[in-house]
Structure formats: structure tokens, C-alpha cells
Amino acid sequence: MTAAIDTALDADLAALADVRAKARAARRAFEALEGTDQETLDRYVRAMALAGTKAAEELARLAVDETGYGVYEHKIYKNRYNTGFVAKWMLERRAVGVLWVDDAARVTAVGAPMGVIGSIIPVTNPTSTTLFKSLAAVKSGNAIVHAPHPRAARCTLRTAEIMADAAVSAGAPEDLVSCLVEPTLPSTQELMRRAEVALVLATGGPGMVRAAYSSGKPTIAVGAGNVPAYVGESVPDAAEAAEMIIASKSFDNGTACVAEQSVVVVDAVAPAFLAAFEARGAYWLDAAQQDALVRVLFDERGALRPGAVGQSAVRLAELSGFTVPSTTRVLAAELHSVGVETPLSREILGPVLSVYSARDAAEGLRRCREILALDGEGHTTAVHAADPEEIAPFGTLPAGRIVINTPALFGGMGYSTEVDPSFQLGTGTWSGSICSDNVTPLHLINIKRIAHEVRPWRTVYDPVEL
Structure with missing residues (x-):
């Protein structure tokens, strides 16, 4: 009995150590990425998308075999939807640097990455969700650490490895995309609380969504739909x-x-x-x-x-x-x-x-x-x-x-x-979420406004007629 307890304790400690190592490495990768322009980020995203498309069948098979859920052919389509249609949409838009300029108002909007994204992956759509979140994070200049559902750990890890290898091959820093190896509930909770994590991006059941919003970190989470x-x-x-x-x-x-x-x-x-x-x-x-x-x-x-x-x-x-x-x-x-x-x-x-x-x-x-x-x-x-x-x-x-x-x-x-x-659909405050949009890379940035004076500041004291 004692040996069994020690083994379980060792596994839990190893999982927590993995979280700490991955979060710290992701933060270093984000810092190495700082200042990278959109064109360079797009080169990484394109390489990742192409690699994900090439591996769509492999990942679909892994997902079905490991989880026992869904249809192999349909999971291929889900994977390719994210590495094809969604990736193309991302590449046609800007997420960092100058986003838009309003000459009349003299305002320029500038996108700034958030940092390390803590990503919670569901058991129902593990590979397709990992592909989407990896692409969205890198498009917006962030690093990302995925926490898989324990029953989808291997296929999620393999997906993250493919994304990470493709990004590095295109010139991105090591550890920009990573994944917990032996996920547990305590290790996932630890990831969401880590100081290195700037935002939690959670997809899962009601319990996991509640945990994400209780983590003390800014969170975009989606759960049930009826x-x-x-x-x-x-x-x-x-x-x-x-x-x-x-x-x-x-x-x-x-x-x-x-x-x-x-x-x-x-x-x-x-x-x-x-x-x-x-x-x-x-x-x-x-x-x-x-x-x-x-x-x-x-x-x-x-x-x-x-x-x-x-x-x-x-x-x-x-x-x-x-x-x-x-x-x-x-x-x-x-x-x-x-x-x-x-x-x-x-x-x-x-x-x-x-x-x-x-x-x-x-x-x-x-x-x-x-x-x-x-x-x-x-x-x-x-x-x-x-x-x-x-x-x-x-x-x-x-x-x-x-x-x-x-x-x-x-x-x-x-x-x-x-x-x-x-591949992450917000449900708004109706269901306790902060976002009702379809989540995109633009939800993973801070937007700065460079605004010039357009009316004399001293007129703030003047009365205004309605």
C-alpha cells in the first residue's frame, strides 16, 4: 500500500514539475519572440498550418483510437478546417503591430501580445482544438502551453509536437508551443495559476470552465451548448x-x-x-x-x-x-x-x-x-x-x-x-463567460491606442449643450 501511495505521489510531483518547467520555458520563448513583426509570425503560422494539414490523418486516427469518440474521417475534416480555412483567415489579417489607423480621429490601434497562454483541451475534439489554439497563439505573438484531458493526452501531445517542430523549423524560438506530458487535474489547475501565464483559454466541461474562472487569471472559457x-x-x-x-x-x-x-x-x-x-x-x-x-x-x-x-x-x-x-x-x-x-x-x-x-x-x-x-x-x-x-x-x-x-x-x-x-465559440455572460464572440487571435492581444489631441483640452471646463 505504501509503495502504491509513493508511486502516485511521485507521479503527481512529476506532473507539477512538468508544469513549472513548461511554463518557465514558454515565458522564455515569449521573451525571445518579443518585437517580432507580423510578417515573421505569419511565416511561422504558415509552416505550422502546412505541417498540421500533412498530419491531419495521423492525428485523427490517434484521437479516435485514444478517446474512443467520434468518426475518423470527420476528425480529419476538423483538423483540416483549422489548418486550412481558419489558418487562411488568420493570415489575411493583422494581430500585432499597427492594426488600423483612423486619420480623421487621429487614432492608431496597435496590437500587443499578452504572453503565455494556458490552454485547456477537451477530450471530444483534442487534436483540432490544439491545432486551432496553437495557430491563434503564434499568430498573435504569444507562447502557449496545452493541458490535455487525461483521456486525450497522447494525441494532444503529438499535435503540439507537430506544431512546435514546424514553428522552430521556420525560425521560431524553442518551446513557443508545448504540452503537459502526464496531465492531471492538479497539474492543470497549477498551470492556470502560474505567474508566467497571462491568459487561460479553456474548452471543456462545466467543472473545468468553473476551475478556469476561479484561477485568478484572465480567462476565455466556453462550455456546454444546448x-x-x-x-x-x-x-x-x-x-x-x-x-x-x-x-x-x-x-x-x-x-x-x-x-x-x-x-x-x-x-x-x-x-x-x-x-x-x-x-x-x-x-x-x-x-x-x-x-x-x-x-x-x-x-x-x-x-x-x-x-x-x-x-x-x-x-x-x-x-x-x-x-x-x-x-x-x-x-x-x-x-x-x-x-x-x-x-x-x-x-x-x-x-x-x-x-x-x-x-x-x-x-x-x-x-x-x-x-x-x-x-x-x-x-x-x-x-x-x-x-x-x-x-x-x-x-x-x-x-x-x-x-x-x-x-x-x-x-x-x-x-x-x-x-x-x-474552434472556440464564446457564450457570453449568459453562461458566465466574458466573451460571446467566436474567439480569434484578436482576442489574444492587448490593443493600444495612440491618440493625438483633436480638441483643446482646456475646453473640458466648458458647458455642453445636449
Whole structure:
């Protein structure tokens, strides 16, 4: 027993020593990088992006094999989205030095790096998130230390190594990108508290998000999403809306929190939509199957069971004791209430959709608001409608992204819409976050304003007429 305790203690001490070493080395790298211009930083970013794209398949395989979550082919797409589309967007913009000049106001904005970023990586999207955060940090002139989820430690470490090696090969300082080797909860907490860390950039479950905001450091953190999709009377194409929702929710076995969780369908279009919904791979669960699925998805405390996350619809059915056609893409449950007493109305990181009917747009709006209030406020809502008067009221919902006639996943992350492309989506003060934007390198800098006098300062004493 004593030997086992000593071994565990040695492992904890080694993990804490790793944090200290990585944080100090990252700070030295940041200091070596000080004053580097945007063109040089972009050279590093381009090399990193190219290396990440080359390794996309390797990293996807590592992630699926280590975590047991998601779909290999879809994780390739997630990796390449960040090293391709997102990286290109980053390279087209400035994050350090002069950002913009307002000649009329005589103000110049200058971007300044923050320092060392403490990065918390989730188990659901480990490699793609590490790619994104590494690129964003270096683009903005920062160093970054990643703290992986323990069940995604190896694939996260490998991703960080690829990013670090590519940056160094392009001329960047050693240790600009690094990763904890044996992550533990205490070591992750220690990273967030380290004096060398200027900002915590956290993606993870509610517990980790709370820990990040309790670290005493400036923090941008995102957590749960419970995303409703509204299908209105003016939907342009009911069948296409069904395909978009299913494609989004089934992508990578539902591991993205920005994907739809519930569908709210107005009665006038329900027959056409639901027929297409079923034809495109939705399997309707009866009451007994719903109960069986709930027992598989949630434990006695109401928390998601890790073993049920990121599984296919067919696999979830098998675990629940029933079979579905091999072509099933999502499991669908017709529900009539929202709340903790209706578990399938909550966020589920898997291909499961709850479906509600609504008499009209007003009732649909109320239902969407109710769904968001169940741990989804601040995240995303999808609206499938063409009539501006039907769409407009949904702008009052507490959601950072309200995407129109597009999959919530691809619209929310900034591919099929013109919101900033990102792999960390802020949820605002609705959910306890400081940021409701899609996070970009511009969130990882301090902005200085060089401002010239434009009115005589002595006139400050003069009265002002309104």
C-alpha cells in the first residue's frame, strides 16, 4: 500500500514539475519572440498550418483510437478546417503591430501580445482544438502551453509536437508551443495559476470552465451548448433543412457542442419536414427505447456517461438493448417538455435529437428560449425560414450565434456564414463567460491606442449643450 501511495505521489510531483518547467520555458520563448513583426509570425503560422494539414490523418486516427469518440474521417475534416480555412483567415489579417489607423480621429490601434497562454483541451475534439489554439497563439505573438484531458493526452501531445517542430523549423524560438506530458487535474489547475501565464483559454466541461474562472487569471472559457433548431412556416426547403440538421448533428458522432440538440417544427410544415427527416436517417424512438437510451447516456446523478459520448446512433441503440437500421444517422425522440426531468431535452454529445411541435412561430420561439435556458444560453440557435418577419423575433434569444438556413455546426464555427471562423465559440455572460464572440487571435492581444489631441483640452471646463 505504501509503495502504491509513493508511486502516485511521485507521479503527481512529476506532473507539477512538468508544469513549472513548461511554463518557465514558454515565458522564455515569449521573451525571445518579443518585437517580432507580423510578417515573421505569419511565416511561422504558415509552416505550422502546412505541417498540421500533412498530419491531419495521423492525428485523427490517434484521437479516435485514444478517446474512443467520434468518426475518423470527420476528425480529419476538423483538423483540416483549422489548418486550412481558419489558418487562411488568420493570415489575411493583422494581430500585432499597427492594426488600423483612423486619420480623421487621429487614432492608431496597435496590437500587443499578452504572453503565455494556458490552454485547456477537451477530450471530444483534442487534436483540432490544439491545432486551432496553437495557430491563434503564434499568430498573435504569444507562447502557449496545452493541458490535455487525461483521456486525450497522447494525441494532444503529438499535435503540439507537430506544431512546435514546424514553428522552430521556420525560425521560431524553442518551446513557443508545448504540452503537459502526464496531465492531471492538479497539474492543470497549477498551470492556470502560474505567474508566467497571462491568459487561460479553456474548452471543456462545466467543472473545468468553473476551475478556469476561479484561477485568478484572465480567462476565455466556453462550455456546454444546448442548441435548438427552429423550422418555420417559411422554410425555403423542408427536405434540405432536415438534411442540414441531421448532417450537423451526426458529424463526428455529435461531439461538437455547436451542433443542434433539439428541433422545433411548426405544424404547417411538419408533415413535409418529418417525412424528409425520417427518409434521411432519423430513427424514431418509442417510449421504452427513450427510457433505455436515457439509462445509457446519463448516470444516477444526471451526468453524461463518458462511455456513451461520441458514439454512433447504431452503437447507442445497441448499448440501449435495441437495434436500428445500419443507415440510421440520428436517434430522434418526440418530446413535449424541457427540463432536468426530461433528460433527452438536455445537451447530449452524441447523434440524438429531441423533436418538438409548435403551433406557430410565437410558440416555436418560446420553446427555443426554454431549450436555451437548460444549460444552453449564450451558445447558438439555428433558424430555417425565409420570411424576415418570421426570422426577426429569434434575434431576441440569448444566443451568441443565430444562424439562418444553414447547419448550426458549420454556420456557428464560421464556415458557411461570415461570422469569424474559429474552434472556440464564446457564450457570453449568459453562461458566465466574458466573451460571446467566436474567439480569434484578436482576442489574444492587448490593443493600444495612440491618440493625438483633436480638441483643446482646456475646453473640458466648458458647458455642453445636449
